[in-house]
Amino acid sequence: MSFFSTRGESCVTASQAILHGLAPDGGLYVPAMFPSVPMNRISSFCEMDYAARAVSILKRYLEDFNIPEIEEAVRAAYNTERFDTPEIAPVKQIDDATWVLELFHGPTLAFKDMALQLLPHLTRLAAVKNGEKREISILVATSGDTGKAALEGFRDVPGTSCTVFYPQEGVSDVQKLQMVTTGGNNTHVIAVKGNFDDAQTGVKELFSSPEFVKQMEERGKILSSANSINFGRLVPQIVYYFSAYADLVNKHAITPGDPVNFCVPTGNFGDILAGYYARNMGLPVNKLICASNRNNVLTDFFNSGTYSTHRTFFKTLSPSMDILVSSNLERLLYEAADRDGALIKRWMEQLKESGSYSIGEQRRDWMADVFWGDCADNKDTLKEIGKRFLEDHYLMDPHTAVGGHVLRQYRLKTNDATPTVLLSTASPYKFAADVLRGIAGADAAEGKDAFACSEELEKLTGVPMPAQVKALKDLPVRHTAECERDAMGEAVLKAFEL
Template structure:
């Protein structure tokens, strides 16, 4: 069963929680108990493929889904038609005791595919299971990758409508093209004049607008979410932590039971939180190292216990992490406070009313024991892309470069030589302008055409341009809407009135 981090919502089944997205009290759904995986089951993962590993993890959290339902959902999500690498989430050894978990071989070349190819199938199944007759309106705030992955995953899925809001000047050119050219009769894409936090706050306000919910219900619509506030978005991410570990054992890079570290570039805290659940389940994770860019609100919190969103917002080379309000942190706060909804309510109230909160020393020490943290400037991000390619012939996107540099800094300062897995969240082609510039290609400075830049980068790093990105050159722009952040509710209402 699933309960709200803020304590006021009824317990729901997994299917109900996935359909609803966010709890009616404004909290996030969490599992009432976290299942455990013993060493024997973990050892059994080694000889399994990604699909089988996925079903094994999902059945522990989604026990109201039948085995056949889970198998069908997984088979539809993770297959050769969707993913260019048969391993789905392959792990590559780049240096001594340093590995890259590549989560970007899916249709949008970013790690959000790992969850957003599965979520539409889980939700479609849940709608039938729950006897839901309303059409689901899925609202998405995106800093670049979630939007395209949600659009791709939910394209023409029955009984769903998707509206994606993205910061007008806060995504890469490729990310923007991916969204505004998206086909699908049930999709809308709207640029917001503001940053990601403006878009995310706007979506949360719509979710919490009871009058609007009643108004759209009269027309047989119901709100839900594809952001990682939805448990159905988070649970698929737990899978690849287990899969990466099993692959390291299979490749004889580690022995079964050996501890590993994961380094995760994150802004909304969802990706690294999935690793926390894996650790709580029994995966031998030593540290989960949180990597941030100059919007280092998470680094500050994880080292001081003070979460202060009242700070300058930076547009960086790693835009998917340009976030100052990390929604998924609420789930961690619930768990580390011994499931105290009262404590979470207090902290979230302080954040909303004063823009900051502080956890006490006991909770801070519990957090620091698991989550070392660091941040990287744009200058260091570019230098890391250049250095790693020169030393190892391995091309990093800016987000993965942030994680790489934080990993190296952590190792140097701590002396911790635990085998380390860097969670690589995007293809370098999604951020070709930054990558080309970082590689100091003098001729690349004169390339102004996005697709010429893709082809140039392909030659330089000796990798093919992902098919879906290459095809953008011939696609028609379909979405041109722009709105002010305060007008988002009205945009939603108008869109549904024309359905």
């Protein structure tokens, strides 16, 4: 299968799309078509484990990888040495019509592991297939979870290095500790004096800078990305939508062919876009409910058809969603624009130059057939954490709680009783202080650090603290670098010299 740039100037194979990440014209790679998965095949997933389901989906897109290669990569990524449950992504019922898809059972306790445990294997294979002898230098901007997942995935992988930029004051204490304590001889972590959008824009500019690319090539390195702009990040996420559906069938919650909603807390739009791709492949998805926090640029976009970054940036209790420029939305726009790359390029230029673009009423209505958007502020988030634990004894992190609140609003406003899967994107222990406040009140975390809050949360709820969080307390800090927004390239080059 071929992959096209959303901006119309590039066509590559699957391995090339994974190896390079971003298209030379600044666009994102998208598949030439959506392969069909008939209902009898979806039903057969009920008899498979997660890895087998993954192989069945991945082989439909990664056509220049052979099936034994995909099987080997998948088995290396999804196993009980890396995930704390053999189900990998279990589905748990929390009320009569709601199930939670838990995506945080990997090594870094966040849904990013679902893709970033697999991507290093695909990247190495892609390099071999394309005769690439240079070191593959991964550059990542993170709003909290991608960074550690990428570092963990690429740590000490031969022929690669991984450099992560994170907003200096824009991640939780546990997220920061997870990154700055990372081991490995090929990992670099750099704090950016700015927000996530500054870090993400900076990374994109480095990819499109001829001077920086040349400097890296002179050092024997080729740039690649582990952000969700890389199709190698997106395609593994499609798998867990199919897997969740099969699990609901196995639990007798639905019968094959029944429609299901998915409610997805999202900032950069990659997680929910994977659900849209699954729907286009034949999965019976009724609605994709897009849940935002106070940085509700996506909510406003789905309601108005205008995407505008002319707004205040808020630091919220769900920092991984503190984003104003949702990169993966470009892939959805490409479909809404009938794959008109020139139009996408024009919209993206408008966004860069004026901070906004409009898609028109007809395209907005087209999106509304599938997507529904709403948002939650910090008060809503804390209330949802407390309410869900009190009523259903289910402990959720702030990002999942944003989704839970938005799902309640969706049902209230639409009366839609379709069975719904809420994607749970992180362990509550990555945000223990805020989860503790939601459970025990505003003053419960006063004077306590992240570890004391975790201990108190475990005591109050009976939900075990993950071993990864316990271990953080005694790990040495290895990464202390920081840089200004306009000095990210220099910081990367300096990191390689150390």
